[in-house]
Amino acid sequence: MHRMEQGGARDRVPGKAESQLRKGVLEYCVLALMRDEPRYGVELVQTLAASGALAAGQGTIYPLLSRLRRDDLVATTWRESASGPPRRYYRLTESGLAALEEFSRIWPAFRDAVDGILRSDPPPSTDSGRNP
Amino acid sequence: MKSEFAQSTAIESFLRSVEREAAVLPADRRGELLADLAEHIHVALAERPGQEQAVLAELGDPRAIVGTALESEPAADRIPDPSGAVKALRVLLWVSLVIAAIAVVGIAVGNYDLPVYVEVLTLLPVLATAVHVFFLRPGRAVLRVTLTVTTALWVAGVLVNLLNGAPGAVIGALVGVAILVLLHQRSTRAWLAGTTAA
Known part of the structure; x- marks a missing residue:
């Protein structure tokens, strides 16, 4: 994944592998963004867009946020704003935090495993018995 | 919104x-x-x-x-895409709009032998049925009720016409009955209710 693409990511149609990959981890990126403090939708969406983690237009985040609400991984509260309309703030629930911690625990090993395979390190042989 | x-x-x-x-x-x-x-x-x-x-x-x-x-x-x-039944229903509603238009013209030129009040009474349900075509959307469950009522009245009116010796009314009867049958299909009901068939 290239860091340099951030600015142009919006105008580019990601390939299938890329969009599948991003979809899989996006949910946890969203959860991670609200771990330390509640964030409102536009804030979440723009942080994600700037990070290059989004697979498609910013609007595609909202179905995800809606599912996270339904699954009780996040909770929301409305807050008045000094400027403009009230904003809906998202924060992690206990199960949201648990899901994020689980992902964070699995991710480094997963990332290393994929890196290892991509570098074509010979995998530990498991079928040596069948070799002549 | x-x-x-x-x-x-x-x-x-x-x-x-x-x-x-x-x-x-x-x-x-x-x-x-x-x-x-x-x-x-x-x-x-x-x-x-x-x-x-x-x-x-x-x-x-x-x-x-x-x-x-x-x-x-x-x-x-998920709500399924409009099923074949829903599409057929839409086509029949357009057909009934055409039938209604022909009847309006027929009444206007005095083409029918029946008393005018009978003609108008039998035409109103056809019109009411036909205009549903403009409002047909998923999630509008009430349309199934209103369509059933107007179509049933339509068919009843057509039967009266038949008894009064207007054999051409048999086309209207067939269309009306077909609409009632399609309305009763599971997929039509699910689509109109805005839910799945499950």
Whole structure:
């Protein structure tokens, strides 16, 4: 994944592998963004867009946020704003935090495993018995 | 989708286009998605006044947004695309609109032998049935009730005509009965109710 693409990511149609990959981890990126403090939708969406983690237009985040609400991984509260309309703030629930911690625990090993395979390190042989 | 904000036509047409694409979503999901997007637009515009086009462009293609919503929707909760029954129903409603138009012309030129009050009484249910074609959308369960009532009245009226010796009315009878049958199909009911057949 290239860091340099951030600015142009919006105008580019990601390939299938890329969009599948991003979809899989996006949910946890969203959860991670609200771990330390509640964030409102536009804030979440723009942080994600700037990070290059989004697979498609910013609007595609909202179905995800809606599912996270339904699954009780996040909770929301409305807050008045000094400027403009009230904003809906998202924060992690206990199960949201648990899901994020689980992902964070699995991710480094997963990332290393994929890196290892991509570098074509010979995998530990498991079928040596069948070799002549 | 009314709010205290003066919505520009660009915003309205964006939200309408999402709403159209989201017709396959259950009503509550559709409402939620539209409310979330409307909130996003209003908040983003409060932070970046005047950048409406940019805000809408960044949100992306309505079809892609709804596509994402469908992915996170268990297959069992999706509203199926209009089934063959729904499409056939729509065609028959257009046919009944044509029948109604012909009848109006017929009455106007005094083409029928029946008393005018009978003609008008038998025509009204046909008209009421036919105009449903303009309102047929998923999630409008009430239309199944109103359509059933108007079509049943239509068929009853046609039977009266037949008894009064108007054999041409048999076409209307067939169309009316076909509409009633299609209305009763499981897929039609599910589509109109805005839920799945399950």
